[in-house]
Amino acid sequence: MSKKLNVIGTPIPKIDAGIRITGKAVYGQDVKLPGMLHGAILRAEYPCAEFTIDVSAARKLPGVIAVITADDIDCNNISYKKDHPILKKGEVNCIRDEIAAVAAESKEIAERAIKLIKVKYKEKKGIYDPFDALKPNAPLVNKYLKDSKFAKNISDIFFYEHGNLEEQKKKSAVIISKRFVLPRVTHCCMATSNITADYSSVTKRLTLYSSTQVPFLYQRDMAHALKMNASDIRVIQVVIGGGFGSKLDMYPFEPIAAILSIKTGKPVQIIFDREEEFIASPTRQNMVIDLIAGADKNGKFTFRDVTIVKDNGAFTSWGATTPFVMMQTFSSLYQMPACRFESKAVYTNNISAGSFRGYGNPQAAFAIESCIDLMADKLGMDKAEIRLLNANYAGEITGQGMHYDTCGHIEALKTVIEKSDLRNTNKETLRNTNKYESTNKEKETVNTDSYIRKNPYFVDNVDRYKRGVGIASMMHVGGGAKIYRSDGCGTTLKLDDYGHLTLITGSSEIGQGSETVLAMMASEELTIPMNKIKVINTDTDVKPWDVGVHASRTSFVAGNSVLGAVKKLKEKLNQKAAVLLKCTIENLIYENEEIKNSDGSNSVRIEKVVREMHFGGQNELCTVNHFYEPTSDFQDKQFKGNVSGTYAFAAQSAEVEVDTYTGNIKVLNIHVAQDVGKVLNPLNIMGQIEGGVLTGVGYGISEELIMENGRVLNPNFHNYKMLTASDVPDIHFYPIETNDSLGPYGAKGMAEAPLIPTAAAIANAVADAIGVRIYSLPITPEKVLKAIKEKTD
């Protein structure tokens, strides 16, 4: 019997909503320190070139306090592979490359100084296609990668297998072999990249006002870069205007600001403008996935054989480790007897990717779910049926060793199948409105449209508007991911004499609403109202360790840490309460900020208990610490093991209408059924679902950071096509509560999931609508028209 919950599960607005909407939130852009200087960075003019640099004119500009080049610094390389110099010396390898930086009294002076720096380039032929980089005669792109065990221009290889692939191939009645091409997209955080570095020559300590989502790893990475001790770096997280994984890595501009502060003895702030943000902030991994997948005659999946080539760009980021996550999806989304997975991250002279919400899984889902539809078609099976037949189930231990103790996959699939009426879709009734229906009248109008007439892909013999439904699933870690030696989170609780609680959590708020959910948990357990709970979570000097925001882990890991701390706090309170209530310590009841004896006949206010402890002779404070470490495993060298405390599952169906005249796709409805374990805060969860789905829709149909010969062609919101309000489909969310035994209140991580299957579902819906499949994202109007043309040709 589960106890009645009063706070958990109720729609509570984010506790930081108020400061955000009233403009009181201090974003990185709002940080102003006394005597602060402004930094600017000079980047490469060519994506592959040798260069010489002369900064003398910049140094002479009044108001310029420092100009640095690679010659002026003594730093370690940064990045996951330590293959990335902070400032580049003599040669540039991508258009983003930092070659000099300025600190000046104003941003304007800094920018003027940048323009005064004279650089002579000798352009070289770059490599912009990873397959070219793998050719034997290709030049070496990154010379900084040390002790690589891989072939030239390969940054990293992930290899995984389980089961007997050959045997499973023999069992297969159908084998699909397809190549999928995934684009570069970028996070488009509303707050551009920013840092304010404040080095004290007195204390020799560096304070960073940073947007990092992993402050303790960032502290360590920064220390390595600057050859400092990590503890001499204090990271104060500003209010973060969008993270989505982009703040998992540290980027050169951050140590550059620190170096400028160290050199000048003043605070230095660097803020990207939007164009710089598009060029010099990370992207999702663009890649080519070759997937061979089989099923037997009954539709049971037999194997997956995956080969991935990822464009690593000129330097490596955490994004290079996305195969770690992708392989889990290839090996373990749907029951999978055998899997072989190989991915190569290949250096090119392109800009490099970083980590991005979903961490490879949107790419994997697109390949897997497209193949499933193709198999169903070949086997003549229902697309819902084949998925249900192969769906993951509670109690399953996958080939990779992941334990699905709870699993809402089947229920998620059933829900979206039913809600989107997938099996009996009357494609004309997907939407109640007739607005987009193809009528004769409209056709007449179209006939007068000269643009359509000129369109070479225009096909006259079909109805203009075609509707389709597609479905896709996803599996993602739901209880952290032990990729670092600790995946835990610390909590300190301080209950004061007035019954108000300070909750100091190691975890970070990056807009996902974690601080609200953590406060709700404390509120639920202690019956202290939300407005009496303060969350402290931005200062590494103060907060206990946490690995950071990634892997949808915060509610699960930090939540369990809060619950552990609350348990200790209650043990403290109960001892005193039992004395005050003259009862045994067992079965004390917390209600309305009171502690009651087991039959409720006697009660004492919590604050009174605190005061009695503090002032009543015992003289103790109600402060406790707790550290929670998930019970997950560090996977072995073969990547096997139960990497997460629990796993999240979801299915989505997309209903689309394709304009066959223009190739435009209108996403009408997205039905989301997701195993969230338990809904902790419906408002918050809906925010995550909506945000995720929209990112997924953009990934599916419109967003792409287009590069040509190493240059970004669309570094602005005019040409980089984010969704706007008019593009937003109706989003229907059906939470599935599997009440995970390890999750706080049964909850699982849920934040990355909503975007993972969306593009895949849309791709399937488009294929359903137009009868032809597109194998690369985004599914642009051009691709749609081309596909229709090729089909009809």
Place this chain on the structure above:
Amino acid sequence: MSKKLNVIGTPIPKIDAGIRITGKAVYGQDVKLPGMLHGAILRAEYPCAEFTIDVSAARKLPGVIAVITADDIDCNNISYKKDHPILKKGEVNCIRDEIAAVAAESKEIAERAIKLIKVKYKEKKGIYDPFDALKPNAPLVNKYLKDSKFAKNISDIFFYEHGNLEEQKKKSAVIISKRFVLPRVTHCCMATSNITADYSSVTKRLTLYSSTQVPFLYQRDMAHALKMNASDIRVIQVVIGGGFGSKLDMYPFEPIAAILSIKTGKPVQIIFDREEEFIASPTRQNMVIDLIAGADKNGKFTFRDVTIVKDNGAFTSWGATTPFVMMQTFSSLYQMPACRFESKAVYTNNISAGSFRGYGNPQAAFAIESCIDLMADKLGMDKAEIRLLNANYAGEITGQGMHYDTCGHIEALKTVIEKSDLRNTNKETLRNTNKYESTNKEKETVNTDSYIRKNPYFVDNVDRYKRGVGIASMMHVGGGAKIYRSDGCGTTLKLDDYGHLTLITGSSEIGQGSETVLAMMASEELTIPMNKIKVINTDTDVKPWDVGVHASRTSFVAGNSVLGAVKKLKEKLNQKAAVLLKCTIENLIYENEEIKNSDGSNSVRIEKVVREMHFGGQNELCTVNHFYEPTSDFQDKQFKGNVSGTYAFAAQSAEVEVDTYTGNIKVLNIHVAQDVGKVLNPLNIMGQIEGGVLTGVGYGISEELIMENGRVLNPNFHNYKMLTASDVPDIHFYPIETNDSLGPYGAKGMAEAPLIPTAAAIANAVADAIGVRIYSLPITPEKVLKAIKEKTD
């Protein structure tokens, strides 16, 4: 056998010295918040008057955002006795009275608006002498004091007695009865009073950037004033530019700033200018002490009978409780068979006193030590001998119930007696230089000096320069003072993966160097170097509770709290270290950031132990909390009990040279022998000694805030005579280490002590020099000349 200390006892500069001297310290004056408004306060023009007020013109001034009077606010009265309205309505009772306040876009506009406020006064006859206020027909000064059990115009009465006064009187061979008059002096903090209040209409929380020295009491007091919940008030302490007790009370300007912030929704800053600081910040209690004291024929003290009338001013402050401390000195400094003590705090229309370093004891010492010299003279005893005969001793339990477990009184006396060669003083050899000696040549010069000739007090038949030596003692709480229900302090220690320590202490740094000493203790115990220890101590949301800076308690109470926390931390570390070192948990040795087994043959770095705990399966953080409460007693209603964890003793001798032509006193040497228990940091302790002594010298010979008919006559440094560099005597410090069993490393509180006996010793030295005694402080040239004149007349 005590262990060898490596950090404690060594001269380590204050850890905040660097930011202070490089201008990086953020004083209240340096706080700048976005959108911040500037506040100004209109005060009374008359010390006693009725008034009507019209703020309409001020409200209309462009840039003025809010103007408030008593009519615009709904607040509780403030002060220890809750007798002080934040804004006064209809009548003013002292020249400091706040009657309106403005918040405006700039300080200039705020001040212009203040000038536009029209006030019509009807002046009334005020009471400026507390003895007048006690007359039956005196008008009532303060009508706000509720439920007083005292007669009209009495704010508070402290009455104490022990022993049989009548019996002791009979035993007395000598009885001295004298009146001592003590002046108003003020703290003269280099940073004037300041506050920045930032109320959020979104969170309904108030953040105060404050210089308070008692943040948790301040939070409570502010909450009471504003009718808020204390926990909704976050106190962030700025770097404090001088406290000395002045920041123990909350003053009207502080809630005024908060109210202006609440009304405007913007941060509001109020900063006093120097004149305002002189008029509207607190003073030391001016008072009249009538002391009757006796000794038997052998010089053994028999009794003290003390009656004090304190000028309370128009409102009551914590300063009204100084008799609580003074009575301890009257009852228990020197062995004392009987004591009767009564003090009345009496309302007048003067400005009110606050608390000030020493808390009544400089006043008490002056009276007591003057009387001792008088007794010695009457008995024909040596002034050193009579003191040694009566000195306190270790093991003594005083009439008031205080336990002197350790006591350096005798040793302190002996030290200054010896060092100043009190018994055999060759008054001509007090200083090596002859510069100030009265020679015939000089006399001739003097004869031509028209100023001296005109001086009515000039006496021709004595040598111009007279030297004297005086001695005085003090006793003060040295282990906190349980005047609040808890006198404890909390500590949280967070040891990170790199072996650096965050020390979160409830205690406050107000310049006394406490954070340095606390870090030294942690450094000593853990062998972690000072530069790897960060002290967090400024934010009530973050730091654990502490009663605040008063009663010289921080090193003792917060220090013991740190040591308790360190013990817990070591217990945690030892468990893991024993496993790593494959040895038993007993007798582990900490050395050079390592933990070693008992024979030192095997060792592991502390940071490695932390990382093994964090990452090595156990998954725990090294974070601990501790709360230390001194074992002292809450005194009973008769003020009896062991109020402090330990007691500090000191003796000082002053060597002076009096210019009998001008009356000027030159203090040549101050010898300070003080029972500090243990010297924790010689640099820090010397800073406290020097600062204290100089405050004491100023109190003795130059400082007085002069009031006439309720007005301050010298509100500036030109007329308020602080010591300057040329007035500084040679200060000789002889620490006495009694190694108190309860003190951290044996240390006692020592911060207030150095100023307590100084003025008393100087007064005795002056009497010794000129052969006539002055019974009021400061001993100005006028008083000296007058005394010489009266003596010779």
